[in-house]
Amino acid sequence: MIKTNNILQVEHLKIYFKTFEGISKAVDDISFVLKEKETLGLVGESGCGKTVTNLAIMKLLNAKSTILSGKILYNGWNILQAEEVNIRKLRGKEIGMIFQEPMASFDPLFTIGEQMSEVCKTHLKLSKQESRIQGIEMMKRVGIPEPEKRYDEYPHEMSGGMLQRAMIALNLLTNPKILIADEPTTALDVTVQAQVLNLMKSIQKEFGNSIIFITHDLGVISEMADRVHVMYAGKIVEKGSTMEIFENPKHPYTIGLMKSKIKKEYKAKSLPYIRGTVPNPQQFPVGCRFHPRCEYAMEICRESEPQETVVNEGHLVSCWLFGNRGDELENNKS
Numbered sequence: 487m488i489k490t491n492n493i494l495q496v497e498h499l500k501i502y503f504k505t506f507e508g509i510s511k512a513v514d515d516i517s518f519v520l521k522e523k524e525t526l527g528l529v530g531e532s533g534c535g536k537t538v539t540n541l542a543i544m545k546l547l548n549a550k551s552t553i554l555s556g557k558i559l560y561n562g563w564n565i566l567q568a569e570e571v572n573i574r575k576l577r578g579k580e581i582g583m584i585f586q587e588p589m590a591s592f593d594p595l596f597t598i599g600e601q602m603s604e605v606c607k608t609h610l611k612l613s614k615q616e617s618r619i620q621g622i623e624m625m626k627r628v629g630i631p632e633p634e635k636r637y638d639e640y641p642h643e644m645s646g647g648m649l650q651r652a653m654i655a656l657n658l659l660t661n662p663k664i665l666i667a668d669e670p671t672t673a674l675d676v677t678v679q680a681q682v683l684n685l686m687k688s689i690q691k692e693f694g695n696s697i698i699f700i701t702h703d704l705g706v707i708s709e710m711a712d713r714v715h716v717m718y719a720g721k722i723v724e725k726g727s728t729m730e731i732f733e734n735p736k737h738p739y740t741i742g743l744m745k746s747k748i749k750k751e752y753k754a755k756s757l758p759y760i761r762g763t764v765p766n767p768q769q770f771p772v773g774c775r776f777h778p779r780c781e782y783a784m785e786i787c788r789e790s791e792p793q794e795t796v797v798n799e800g801h802l803v804s805c806w807l808f809g810n811r812g813d814e815l816e817n818n819k820s
C-alpha cells in the first residue's frame with residue numbers, strides 16, 4: 487500500500503455558538519484527517535455541522551459568538567491559534583473554498599477579471615497584465631468558452647454553471663493544497679452539475695490538491711470521494727473508504743441514509759426516511775444522539791455516548807451495537 491501523508495489534521499474540534507437560547511453545540515468533539523491528493527466526503531442531513539466545520543478550517547467564524555476548542559493542524563501549525571495576518575495568507579493561497587451559490591461568492595460590482603486580478607496581486611504579486619494572462623489561461627483550463635471576453639464580464643452576465651467554473655478557476659490561480667467544496671453543485675441543474683463534478687475530478691488529477699467535499703447527496707459522494715465521513719448532530723458517526731461505507735455501512739444512521747438514497751433512485755412513492763428530525767444543538771439527547779431515532783436503541787444508548795470502534799482497517803463506527811447487537815443489524819440491512 488502506498489503511504490500517504492496527512493495534509494490536515496482536525497483534533498477534538500468543538501464549535502459552540504453562544505445564542506439567546508443557550509449554548510449551541512454545532513460540532514462537538516470531532517477528529518479526522520485529510521490525506522494528500524484525496525477527496526474526503528462529509529455527508530449528513532442539514533444542520534449536522536458540515537459547513538461550520540469547514541468555516542472553522544478557514545477561520546471564518548465570528549470570534550465573539552463562537553467558542554472554539556481543539557486543534558486544526560495544517561503543516562503542523564494550529565489554524566485555530568493563528569494570527570489573522572497569517573490566516574489571510576492561508577485563505578485563498580493554501581486553502582480555497584467553493585460555495586453552493588457562485589453568484590453569492592463573487593462581488594457583483596467587479597468583473598470576473600478584476601476579482602481574479604486581486605487574487606493574483608495579493609497572493610502571487612503579479613502585475614495587472616500578468617494577472618490577465620494567468621486568469622484567461624485558467625478560465626480556458628476549466629472550459630470557459632471565449633475566456634478573453636468572459637474575463638471582462640460581471641458575475642450577473644454569466645450562467646450559474648459558468649460562474650461556478652469561474653469560481654473554480656479563481657481558486658486554482660494560487661494552486662491551493664486544499665479545496666473545500668461546500669455543496670458546489672446543489673444550485674445547478676443536473677446536466678451542469680455533472681459537468682462541474684467532472685471538471686473537479688480532472689482538476690484534482692492535474693493539480694493534485696486534496697478536496698473536502700460537503701454534501702447531503704450520497705450519489706454525488708459515491709462519485710467524488712475516496713473516503714467518507716458521516717456526520718450526525720455535531721459528531722462523526724462513521725468513517726471509512728467510500729467502498730466500505732457504501733457496501734458495508736454499520737451505523738444505523740448511515741444505513742438509513744443509504745436506504746433513502748436507493749428508494750429515491752427507484753422513484754418510490756414514499757421515502758423510507760429516518761423517523762424524526764436532527765435534534766436541536768442546544769438540547770442534544772443524553773447518550774447516543776441518534777438514539778431517539780434509532781430502531782435498535784438499547785438501554786446503554788440512552789445513558790452514555792458510544793466511542794469509536796474499529797470495524798476493519800480505516801473503517802470506524804461510533805455505535806453501541808458493535809461488539810454487541812451488530813449481527814441483528816446486519817441481517818436487517820437489506
Ligand SMILES: Nc1ncnc2c1ncn2[C@@H]1O[C@H](COP(=O)(O)OP(=O)(O)OP(=O)(O)O)[C@@H](O)[C@H]1O
Nearest residue numbers: 503505510512531532533534535536537538539767
Ligand atoms: N452563527 C451561528 N450561530 C448559531 N448557530 C449556528 C450558526 N451557524 C450555524 N449554526 C448552527 O450549527 C448547526 C450546524 O450548521 P451547519 O450549517 O454546519 O450544518 P450543515 O450540516 O452544513 O447543514 P446544511 O447542509 O443545511 O448547511 C446548525 O444547527 C446551525 O443552525
